Amino acid sequence: MAQTNINIRMDSELKKQFEVFCSDVGLTMSTAFNVFAKTSVRLQKIPFEITTVTDTFYSESNMKVLMKSIADAEAGKLTEHELIEE
Numbered sequence: 001m002a003q004t005n006i007n008i009r010m011d012s013e014l015k016k017q018f019e020v021f022c023s024d025v026g027l028t029m030s031t032a033f034n035v036f037a038k039t040s041v042r043l044q045k046i047p048f049e050i051t052t053v054t055d056t057f058y059s060e061s062n063m064k065v066l067m068k069s070i071a072d073a074e075a076g077k078l079t080e081h082e083l084i085e086e
Helices: 012-024 029-043 060-074
Strands: none
Touching: 012 029
């Protein structure tokens, strides 16, 4: 398969951090970008969520736990705990 080069503009500090991350997980930056490109093409979407929400309270995993807790409470499946003060 023919190879081609691409150029990407990136903040120099971000580049350093990304190089360290890639090295830590055993990848080169080139391999990491190829994984991203192949996954994007295969899924026909960006392979991760892009959001401006920074409050982790509203994360998908936290909302699932919260909804389960609400359902348990509504079904009377509550656990009573004693307050232990030291």
